Amino acid sequence: MEEDHSSSFTGFVGDGSVDLxxxxxxxxxxxxWKASLFVIGVEIAxxxxxxxxxxxxxxxxxxxxxxxxxxxxxxxxxxxxxxxMLPFLGAFVADSYLGRYWTIALSSVIYLLISGxxxx
Numbered sequence: 001m002e003e004d005h006s007s008s009f010t011g012f013v014g015d016g017s018v019d020l021x022x023x024x025x026x027x028x029x030x031x032x033w034k035a036s037l038f039v040i041g042v043e044i045a046x047x048x049x050x051x052x053x054x055x056x057x058x059x060x061x062x063x064x065x066x067x068x069x070x071x072x073x074x075x076x077x078x079x080x081x082x083x084x085m086l087p088f089l090g091a092f093v094a095d096s097y098l099g100r101y102w103t104i105a106l107s108s109v110i111y112l113l114i115s116g117x118x119x120x
Contacts, residue, residue, distance in 0.1 A: 054080065 017025045057079065061072035094103035 050083070 019025055054076065057076050058069070058072045061067045061075055062069055065072075067075070090103055090107060094100050098106065
């Protein structure tokens, strides 16, 4: 017979969180610095990628795409705005309709379809 690990038991999370097997989550064995360092590392990598693209996008648009400097700057501003606001749309879709997993899966498929067309 399984033990009942109620939320009042010392050492377990008190908000009713469970692991993938339905057992109460132990504070001593979940998350903490390991998960925090992973999230911080991913955020740093994302910010560096964003800054790298942003720094080179005007040059690419003016030299390779033959846009004027004003048009290139406008397009970079539009790209910055869209990339800043798109997570809100993803959060709305995840919270209201699809859930976190299916939203990530769908956005990954859309990304792969779009990036596959640009290399053809």
